[in-house]
Amino acid sequence: MTTKASVEPLRKPRKCPECGRPSTREDYPFCSNRCRELDLSRWLTGSYAIPVAEDESKADGDEGEY
Template identity: 75%
Template sequence: MTDEDKKSGSNVAPLRAPRPCPECGRPSHREHYPFCSDRCRNVDLNRWLSGSYAIPVADDEAKADDDDR
């Protein structure tokens, strides 16, 4: 290891293990983690805002609430 490597901090281990981008599968980048780019980040945000990631509610849960009363 050279003095320049020590100064630049290249021996610092990353806090997280590298993971692929959840949108396209390419390697993620630190600036956009866990995404690879600003585009993939915006695609995911659009899905959240449009309700694509909504958790469906089963009718059985509503019946379970009535049974508790």
């Protein structure tokens, strides 16, 4: 008895954050190694940054209430 097994992908393809093409399993969430390396390059050169408050007491909403 021969049955055709259907294999579903682990993740649904998403648009590549760099170029918008569908992502591949090998380079997820990117479409290629080139787009993956472009993103990494931006992180390493500081183009991407997580914003930080200058004074952390102001970031919490505490105005010197200790």
